[in-house]
Each structure stands twice: as structure tokens, then as C-alpha cells.
Amino acid sequence: MRAYLDPILALVWKDILLELRTKDIVVSVLVFSLLVIVVFNFAIEPSPANVGIVAPGVLWIAYIFGGVLGLTRSFGLERDSGNLRGLMLSPVSRDAIFFGKMLANFLFMMLVELMVFPVFAVLFNLPLWQPELLPIAMLATLGISTIGTLFSAMAVSTRAREVMLPLLFLPAAVPIIIAAVETTGLVLREQELTDLAAWLPLMAAFDAVFLVVCPVAFHFVVED
């Protein structure tokens, strides 16, 4: 088990170290997400009547489209100086490489989400402390980073990878995005949290499917 986990943790350590040096992913995703929230805030003028309806969509648009930027960069930096080949030459299974990259993407996306949420809450006059959103964000981000990592690896070999990634990723991520928007809406509208019981298992089920299918598909993506 440790032999399997070590390379995964090594990849995460390497990606965190690179991010601390370059700040490429977190800064670009953070700036993009904040811009989306600010622009929507001016465009829709949130009021107590509409905030519960529009705010969940705005929040997840900011997270998802910002996340696409980070996902593009994720395998881009591996491809740039042939490092993807370096990873493939390591005596570790392809799925360990997949999980290492996926875990790093998950951590970066969660970090940005945690940084963006307070700004969102202030601009849309919502309570800052909403612990019910944490499991929703974690489940949604897990699914998004899992499927996003696969499509990032797929798109990085194509000529127009910045265009290709959202084209591949967004349709596949739709079930998770819908569930995330619906559950976030329930929390922000302060509706009965028992309604969450219908959505959270659905998200967990999609996550489970993605976690099984994506590492297997990754083998075929990186094989020549």
C-alpha cells in the first residue's frame, strides 16, 4: 500500500512545490473566479428576492470556469518540457500518476474555492459561515477534479488544448455541476436540509463512477 501511495504523494508534493514557486494555477484561477463574481454582482444586482436563485449558479460558474484554467495548466506543465514522458518512465502504475495529479488539482481547486467564498458572500449579502456548503464543495470538487484531470491529459496532446478541454470536460461534468448548483441553492435559500439527502448521494455516486472509470481511461490516454 505504501509503495502505491508514495508516488502519489510525491506527485502532490512536486505540484505544490511548483505552485509555491510559480503561483501559476492558484493566482490565475483566483483572479478569474473573483472577476466572474464581481461582474455578475454588478449585472444582476442581488436582492433578498433573487439571491437564493441566481447566486448558486454564479458561484459554480466562477468555480468551474476558473477550474478549467487550472486543469489546462495541470498537464500543460508536464507536457512543456517532456516531463509527462519522465512520469511515464517511472516504475509506477499509470493510475498512481493519475491519482497524484488528480489530488493536486483537487487541493488547488478547494483552496481557491475557500478563498473566493468570503468575497462572494460579502458581495451577495450572504452569511460568511455556511458549514453545510463544505461537504457539497468537497464532493463536487472531487468529481470535477477527477474527470477534469482525465480530460486535461487528453487535451494536452491536442493542438488547441485550451479550447479542447472545456469542450470535452463540461458536458461530462454536467451532472456534478447541476447537483452542486441545486444543493448550494438549498443551503443559500435556507430550505430544509433533508432535501440535501437526495442530491448528496447522487454526487457521491458520480464521484465513485468517475474515480473508477477515469484512472482506467487514463491508461489509454497516455499510451501511444
Add this chain to the structure above:
Amino acid sequence: MPRSSRGDKQKMAQSPSQLPPAIAARGLHKSYGRAGVLRGLDLDVPWGEVVIVLGSNGSGKTTLMRVLTTLTRPDNGSVLIGGLDPHKLGRQVRSQIGVVTHDPLLYDDLTGYENLRFVTRMFGLDRADERIEVAAERLGLSARLHQRVGTLSHGLKKRFTIARALLHDPKILLMDEPESGLDQESQTTLDTLIRDPATSFRSVLITTHSPERAAAVGDRVAILAKGLIAHTEPIGRDTDPDAIRRLYAEHTGPGQ
């Protein structure tokens, strides 16, 4: 004389000549679209020998290297690396081979030490710091270990790439034009490493288009032309590069 004849080989319980080859490729075919790059290539690399695959641009050297390093599956034919099928036992094969490619396989924003440390973790190696120290010392990189790779010259990056390939003390070294970007001093260091008596059982396959490099380190030259090994011949360190050049022209024809 081939390096395998040196006395220290006698330490081996079994003579290298009695063992199956370190690399055995049979009938390798690989095409990209309609273009056949490898067309039934056969190649043996015995244990302890330095085999130079000499070929011009586009002769299939890099594709051959990709197949041998488990990165590309051949369309047809078989390969055994250290007696193992790389496409069934890829992880075991990758733990036995050290690879030097055209690409540096290094992260520019990490230091040399961090890059090598990452490799030791991916390979699950113990005594990581000791290994890094030894590899850096052998390649003259000790003073550069804590410098970001992106700030290094191409030649120094190449030396780090070679250090990266040697960290896990591989039994088989596969080097795709390792001399490119190296100055004379670095080439001499590389030659010393390749011919290190302490690793005399190690097999080395080098692809190059330089007869001088073949003469400097090779025990055997294999001429690659049109996706096939056209000829193999033992050579020695005193072989004249012009003789290799003539041999090459003889087996590939003019214009290759």
C-alpha cells in the same frame, strides 16, 4: 575489443555470453499513419556491452528508443528487456532501465536537488540523499544542486538528465543522442560513466548519428537504415571513426 571481455566480468556467476541478451528485439514494426518507421527490426544488446545504433535523421532511432523504453507499443514484433516483456511487465522493466532522451525530463522551476529527489520518490529509492550526492559528484553537479534548473545552461541540464537516469543504478541504460548539447569536458565525463568498470555488467544502448561517438565508447555498432538494422559489427575504442563512416556508407548507400 568488446568491453564484456574485461576481467571483472569473471565476478559474475554466469558469463554474460551465456545469458540471454539484455535487450532482444525481433521483427519490430511501427508505423505512424502510412509511414513505416520500423520495418521488421532485429537487435540484440548483450549484457555488459555498449551498443551504438548509428542512423541518420528519420531512420527510426527515436521510435526504436520509445519502443524499448515502454513508451510506445510496436505494431508487430517482440521485445524483451532484461528478459521481461516491457508491455506486460512495464513497471518491472522501467525499474531496470535508465533513460536519457532529447527532452531534459526536468522541471525548470525546481532546483536540481528537488528534481532528483522527486525521481528518487517516484522510483521508491532508499538512501535518496546519498544517491543524489554520488550522482551529482560523478557528473560535476555538486555546486549546482540547489540552483533552479531553468537557470542552467543546456549542457548542465543534460548532465542533470543523465544524473536522473543513473539514480536507481539501472542495469540497462538507453540513451537517445546523449552527446547533443554537451561540451567536450561533459562528453568525457559521460564516456567515463558509460565505461565505468564498477558497472561493467550494465548494458548500454546509445543512438547517435556521430561515428566519433561510436568510436569513443562503443563495443558494437549497429547501423540503422530505413527502419532495419542493416549491419552490426564489433568495434574497439581504437577504431577509426572514418572506418565506421565507411562501414555506414557501405550499408546504407549514398545520401543516408
